[in-house]
Amino acid sequence: GDSVTQMEGPVTLSEEAFLTINCTYTATGYPSLFWYVQYPGEGLQLLLKATKADDKGSNKGFEATYRKETTSFHLEKGSVQVSDSAVYFCALESGFQKLVFGTGTRLLVSP
Amino acid sequence: NAGVTQTPKFRILKIGQSMTLQCTQDMNHNYMYWYRQDPGMGLKLIYYSVGAGITDKGEVPNGYNVSRSTTEDFPLRLELAAPSQTSVYFCASSYQNTEAFFGQGTRLTVV
Numbered sequence: 001g002d003s004v005t006q007m008e009g010p011v012t013l014s015e016e017a018f019l020t021i022n023c024t025y026t027a028t029g030y031p032s033l034f035w036y037v038q039y040p041g042e043g044l045q046l047l048l049k050a051t052k053a054d055d056k057g058s059n060k061g062f063e064a065t066y067r068k069e070t071t072s073f074h075l076e077k078g079s080v081q082v083s084d085s086a087v088y089f090c091a092l093e094s095g096f097q098k099l100v101f102g103t104g105t106r107l108l109v110s111p
Numbered sequence: 112n113a114g115v116t117q118t119p120k121f122r123i124l125k126i127g128q129s130m131t132l133q134c135t136q137d138m139n140h141n142y143m144y145w146y147r148q149d150p151g152m153g154l155k156l157i158y159y160s161v162g163a164g165i166t167d168k169g170e171v172p173n174g175y176n177v178s179r180s181t182t183e184d185f186p187l188r189l190e191l192a193a194p195s196q197t198s199v200y201f202c203a204s205s206y207q208n209t210e211a212f213f214g215q216g217t218r219l220t221v222v
Contacts, residue, residue, distance in 0.1 A: 004153070034210070043115075043201055043213035044154075089153060096161055097142050097205045098169065101153030 002027040006090045006102035013109050019077040021105045023064075023090035026071065032093040033057075033066055033073040038104070039086045047075075047088070085109045113137050117202050117214035124192040124221045132187040132217050134202030140212075142205045143185040144169075145177065147198040148216075154201060160185055192221045 006023040032051045036044040048057030053068035062077045090102040118133045141162045146154040156169030160179040174196060176188040189196060199218050205211040
């Protein structure tokens, strides 16, 4: 079945450092791909998405490119802030907008 | 606009007790979902619904039941609570081909 694998955390960075969180997927066809973010004590919020190969999703300085050849959707940000500290989930859409999630990666940014 | 509202936010149950987790959305979304989030794991789909009167099992439905009598409401029922059901439960809703919106979660502990 469909699955998502993302790098384990926590990822610990200093403010203004470059961020990469790796995500790869296994699926039949070419599903839409998502990054969701979960701030402490809150539900998940959509960060960005891409619906087809070579699409780049972007939001709040974060970017991810849908790579069909490598079945990847890595999340990047050029300069992280303390306020970016959260758990980040990679996910794919598996029919009827059902989501298959990775295990989540906790990001800790220190001043 | 309230979005997706879940109640209660926290609950402690004894083994064998039953309860209903409430979820309501005011966005007129036709699709609704229940996920559970266990520590160190991604979210897993319990049940979903594509419209009033229609429900279907997700990846981990055992021990749960749902109903969808209206577009707005999608309650999740636990009949005989077990320690394995200790988790954080998230309700979500969406339209076709749009992002899912999540509630803030219900933290359930079964002792």
